[in-house]
Amino acid sequence: MSYDRAITVFSPDGHLFQVEYAMEAVRRGSTAVGVRGKDCVVLAVERRALAKLQDPRTIRKIVSVDERCVLAFAGLTADARVLINKTRTEAQSYRLTCEDAPSVEYLARYIAGTQQRYTQRGGVRPFGIATLLAGFSEEMKPVLYQTDPAGTHSEWKAQVIGGRNAKSLREFLEKNWEEGLTEERAVRMGVQALLEVVDSGAKNMEICVVRPGGGKSILEEKEVDAIVQEIEAEAEEGKTKATTSADE
């Protein structure tokens, strides 16, 4: 019997194949990187090549969920739209009932709960997206949460979702991330990580910085270009130094 047809059926060795296939769908999506700094969170997403006739403003991968919370996703765009809509509604409902903004952790828990619910019902399929939620906690500390199609959520210092090379990018982040990054360094780290998977150029990436108080600013192309050039220049230097030292 094929165990991957109906979502609610376990396989004999304990797999939920539909959930794992959903995670495959996430891997097929474009990369999103999140880096937590000392007083900011940076989200960097890969912008896949647009068709010539397409308006870039209608493709948004980094969205606001609530005043204080920004979301980036990887995977099926349509699923993301639906899930983001539900989350926005939930955030407003929370504000209406509790007269206060929901915490980022609450929203992450809600998204994860929704994604899990769709793995345990008949007749529906899981959401094929993983999300990165960036914002600030009640004590004004930067936080970064990740959710996945299985319905788990966890807090991260830096994380990559989507894209075929997520594993190697995560290793890169593990090697380079440290506590207390300034905004500039966090942005550089995000861009550097993305440069490993995208062709060089600011038009292939979108960088968003989330600051305390909910300010979210998407960096202009010029700024991103400048950073990309800096990084590439450094990389060149590093290479030439290596070759010259090898020559000696």
Added chain:
Amino acid sequence: MFGPTLVIGNDILDIGTSKFDNERDQRAIGGGAMIPRFAFGEPGQFDVPNVADPAHFCRNNFASACGNSDANQTVKFAKGTTTLAFKFDGGIIVSVDSRSTMGAYIASGTVKKVIEINPFLLGTMAGGAADCSFWERNLGMQCRLYELRNKKRITVAAASRLLANTMSSYRGYGLSMGTMITGWDETGPQLYYVDDDGTRLHGRYFSVGSGSTYAYGVLDTYYRKDLTVDEAIDLGKRAIYHACHRDAMSGSINNLYHVTKDGWVKIHAIDVNDMHYEYLEDKKNAMASS
């Protein structure tokens, strides 16, 4: 395998309203009565009267003695009571009487009209005793679930909102409740008045019940924001005493609570009669000396 309506999503809030927890299966209620479906809350969870229009039925057969719908109904609820609460620099004083009347009959002189929802939240009771105590206990359950799920205590604003929303969803069903939700949370001492028609008001002091007019007279005259704790306790005591003195449906014991940032504390439970003689003494001494 697939239910008739798979209602996925549309959950309101992760605070454990029964609606969130229950599956929306077809429940057999009262032998096939027509239960209207509402967006908020679920009146159908209760055994409502097994008639086509429960609200209409309740309005016709139960009456509130203080309200304007006394048309010789069979069962009359009385809102005979005096409860008051006020916010001042040292916290909040909650002062209530403890008399329960059924028409001219004093049913009890030892009713607990302050409901201890949790160590930081107090609710008062005026109106239908069953409605008040049930819904405030229900509120206590919701507050506890909120705490467990969100790892922090619920704010007074949110707790009173939950209760007000519940009352809103049962509007027209004949519930009778006039309560004050009060407590100390991270925003400081807070006081809200919540009504059975969904009214929710934030304020510095409120008094609810048939004797509230008398209590307001005393409160309005002597209330100041910068009362000391002892002055505030005395004010709460006196206001209830005066209300009980003139209102037939209030009396017996005055229960007084003080809410501080470490929670509420019960200050005293004094018989209003004893207060009468104490104040009589004071008056006599004051007149004698002047």
